[in-house]
Amino acid sequence: MKQVRIWFEKKGRARYISHLDLNRTMARAIRRARLPVWHTEGFNPHPHIVFSLPAPLGIECCRESMDVRLIEDVPLNDIEERLNAQLPEGLKISGVTEPKMKISAIAFARYFLDFAFEGKSGDEVKSLLEQCLDGRELIIEKKTKSKTAVLNLREKLKDFAFDKTPDGRVRFWVVLPAGSKENINPALLVLAFERELNAEFDIAEVTRERLLTFDGKIFE
Amino acid sequence: MKDRIKALLSKAQKPARYCGGELNSVVKDKGRVDVRFAFCFPDIYEVGMSHLGMKILYGLLNEREDVWCERVFAPWEDMEEEMRGAGVPLFALESQDRVADFDIIGFTLQYELCYTTVLNMLDLAGLPVRAADRKALTPLVIGGGPCACNPEPVAEFFDLFVLGEGEEVILELIDLYKEHKRAGSSKEAFLRQAAKIEGVYVPSLYSVSYNPDGTVREVAARDGAPEKIKKRIIKNLDKSYYPDKFVVPFIDIVHDRAMAELMRGCIRGCRFCQAGFIYRPAREKSPETVDRQGRALCESTGYDEVSLSSLSSTDYRKLNELMKRMTEWADKDKVSMTLPSLRVDKVTPEIVEQLKKVRRGGLTFAPEAGTQRMRDIINKNVTEEQLLETCKIAFEAGWTAVKLYFMIGLPFETMEDVEGIVRLAQRLVDLYYSIPTRQKGRPVKVTVSVASFVPKPFTPFQWEPQDSPEMLREKQARLLEVNTSKHISKKWHESGTSLIEAILARGDRRLCGAIERAWRKGCRLDSWEQFFSLDAWLRALEEEGLSGEFYANRRREINEVLPWDHLDFGVTKSFLLRELQLAQKAVATGNCREKCSGCGLAAERGGVCLETGQDMV
Numbered sequence A: 001m002k003q004v005r006i007w008f009e010k011k012g013r014a015r016y017i018s019h020l021d022l023n024r025t026m027a028r029a030i031r032r033a034r035l036p037v038w039h040t041e042g043f044n045p046h047p048h049i050v051f052s053l054p055a056p057l058g059i060e061c062c063r064e065s066m067d068v069r070l071i072e073d074v075p076l077n078d079i080e081e082r083l084n085a086q087l088p089e090g091l092k093i094s095g096v097t098e099p100k101m102k103i104s105a106i107a108f109a110r111y112f113l114d115f116a117f118e119g120k121s122g123d124e125v126k127s128l129l130e131q132c133l134d135g136r137e138l139i140i141e142k143k144t145k146s147k148t149a150v151l152n153l154r155e156k157l158k159d160f161a162f163d164k165t166p167d168g169r170v171r172f173w174v175v176l177p178a179g180s181k182e183n184i185n186p187a188l189l190v191l192a193f194e195r196e197l198n199a200e201f202d203i204a205e206v207t208r209e210r211l212l213t214f215d216g217k218i219f220e
Numbered sequence B: 001m002k003d004r005i006k007a008l009l010s011k012a013q014k015p016a017r018y019c020g021g022e023l024n025s026v027v028k029d030k031g032r033v034d035v036r037f038a039f040c041f042p043d044i045y046e047v048g049m050s051h052l053g054m055k056i057l058y059g060l061l062n063e064r065e066d067v068w069c070e071r072v073f074a075p076w077e078d079m080e081e082e083m084r085g086a087g088v089p090l091f092a093l094e095s096q097d098r099v100a101d102f103d104i105i106g107f108t109l110q111y112e113l114c115y116t117t118v119l120n121m122l123d124l125a126g127l128p129v130r131a132a133d134r135k136a137l138t139p140l141v142i143g144g145g146p147c148a149c150n151p152e153p154v155a156e157f158f159d160l161f162v163l164g165e166g167e168e169v170i171l172e173l174i175d176l177y178k179e180h181k182r183a184g185s186s187k188e189a190f191l192r193q194a195a196k197i198e199g200v201y202v203p204s205l206y207s208v209s210y211n212p213d214g215t216v217r218e219v220a221a222r223d224g225a226p227e228k229i230k231k232r233i234i235k236n237l238d239k240s241y242y243p244d245k246f247v248v249p250f251i252d253i254v255h256d257r258a259m260a261e262l263m264r265g266c267i268r269g270c271r272f273c274q275a276g277f278i279y280r281p282a283r284e285k286s287p288e289t290v291d292r293q294g295r296a297l298c299e300s301t302g303y304d305e306v307s308l309s310s311l312s313s314t315d316y317r318k319l320n321e322l323m324k325r326m327t328e329w330a331d332k333d334k335v336s337m338t339l340p341s342l343r344v345d346k347v348t349p350e351i352v353e354q355l356k357k358v359r360r361g362g363l364t365f366a367p368e369a370g371t372q373r374m375r376d377i378i379n380k381n382v383t384e385e386q387l388l389e390t391c392k393i394a395f396e397a398g399w400t401a402v403k404l405y406f407m408i409g410l411p412f413e414t415m416e417d418v419e420g421i422v423r424l425a426q427r428l429v430d431l432y433y434s435i436p437t438r439q440k441g442r443p444v445k446v447t448v449s450v451a452s453f454v455p456k457p458f459t460p461f462q463w464e465p466q467d468s469p470e471m472l473r474e475k476q477a478r479l480l481e482v483n484t485s486k487h488i489s490k491k492w493h494e495s496g497t498s499l500i501e502a503i504l505a506r507g508d509r510r511l512c513g514a515i516e517r518a519w520r521k522g523c524r525l526d527s528w529e530q531f532f533s534l535d536a537w538l539r540a541l542e543e544e545g546l547s548g549e550f551y552a553n554r555r556r557e558i559n560e561v562l563p564w565d566h567l568d569f570g571v572t573k574s575f576l577l578r579e580l581q582l583a584q585k586a587v588a589t590g591n592c593r594e595k596c597s598g599c600g601l602a603a604e605r606g607g608v609c610l611e612t613g614q615d616m617v
């Protein structure tokens, strides 16, 4: 059996597919494509899929991965083509490779967040955000079932930079902990900014661009 | 995607309910179609998406190049709040366009408790809820589904109803609509013509008068509308349209699987069951057709489960042959087959074999009543021996959980019959422990699920009163008292919903006002316990000067004009009356295959009536 890593993007309407539902969606696509993928045993056999890292609901992703085991040899670009023919709008396979790294190597993810306030220029929004990040704390309350924890997000931002979208909005690039050890949902960052600015963004769109390893390499 | 909707979706609990874009959903160029059809299911996505009728009509309408049919569901409360707050009107999933801009808005009415949701959806769409206040031809608001067999309580909200099976009549309606739209006709002119199509009921062309005691005096047709409106029947199911694709949802829905339809109608005639009468006659598809359709669906969806659906799948004559045929590809493709409706007298070892493959939880049966006398009254021709025999097979095959469905409040019921329910459950527990091959250390679990009986139009019990809420509570108390074995768990849901259901099911047009009032008081999604408010409903009725008891708990006179008497569902009143009299004497009636009981459907020359030679009658 040969393990392969299937790379995909999750955009547009597909961003609203939760992780659990994504698993089912991919399993069905594999069945429709009739790919010779190893199935779990038992009463309800289904294709065995291991995702690199669940993505939070509602964000777009540029390059996610899922691993499957092939029980017959299939050319890798065949897999890409056959699966793409079976996927709903927004999900797209961008390549199939052999796994180069272990999933457990993932420790960070690089995101970009596009922000807009109605009536404010990109530069104005940028300077507002810069103030929020001005060495101060960026506090957010994280509610769990039993208690509310206070988290200083500022400490968690590993790397960040400002940029512009093609249509002039502010684009904020940031690297956050992601993986099995620690995982910071970028939506918290949006909330923290809103709290700091005491206003709700008119547009706040989050995209996970790449998964990164401990030493900042792109996960492959 | 539209920015305003995108902003809402990011706040919704389950955005996938509203985002569309699922596999096999149909997107067309709106500039290239003549008729845009919004198929509305007045409940949330997970419920509506499980409904076979909607899938059939969605596929059928989208086959036509000149029509684009889209789906619309009721938003859950979080989304409704966001939509109202942001001023975003109800939109269709595929295009995200406003429902109010569609040509035809079609609601399927699957249960009475959806009526306030219909009003809420029209309101969310920005439309007046009453048909008389929507003056233009477009959008036309139409209704169908089982509740259309007595649509009087919602008659004033709809422009027209489709009675019976919709596959043919909906296409005829759309053709007529196209003509009138092109000619710039008024809504009235269109409706007068539409009323001439068989199966189309235009309530505004009928005026209802009442007697001093509140009963209906007369329903008078005008402008050439027919005196009696006949339901539509698809005679040959093998030749009728069936989708080869289902929209595959992202989120888990109630029935998330492929469905192969075996037949329509039912040969049985259980006297409480409306479906058993309004969908007559029973018509089967050939095993070849079912096999082909089921397989096509599994291939186009990737589902690993196909349910063999119908009202009573074990009555399908060639079930074994069909399952054998399907197993040939299903095993290879790792697809399992399920039977949604088992009759205890029909479970064969072959069926048990199939069921074992997908063993999931317990086995479910619906004896409906606890004593033989009561089962004879309701014509549920199942004996206790048969139930025990079937459960024995199941226990021996390794099952340890059985779920049984019952009703209380049935006509002519005594406390003994109520207690009989729990006695029967105890007998199953005893049976389990008498089986030597049972797995030691695994206790049996018998779940008894009890619902309150609601008398429905076009059944022999249409004249019968529903038990008063006090009486139902008394029976419930007794049910809980007797036998509290730890192996039996009793499930009972009653928060007044069955009373409201009973009022609406056999109501007349005067209820329109009460439904509108209930909705204005905040009622919607009434079938969800957390939203149902008996108090709001009772106040709405009172303010309208109506008595719930008059509709629900009164025995109706045999010669009384019933609010639905002008609708013709094929079963004759004299047959229903005969059945009521037999029920009174606790005499059962054989099924259509044993002996035709002359219900009136033979005139249609289809299905089981032909099979038994009844077309000669």
Ligand code: SF4
Pocket (backbone or CB within 6 Å): B280, B281, B282, B592, B593, B595, B596, B597, B598, B599, B600, B601, B602, B603, B608, B609, B612, B614
């Ligand atoms: S006419 Fe006879 S065979 Fe046909 S549906 Fe009625 S009872 Fe059954």
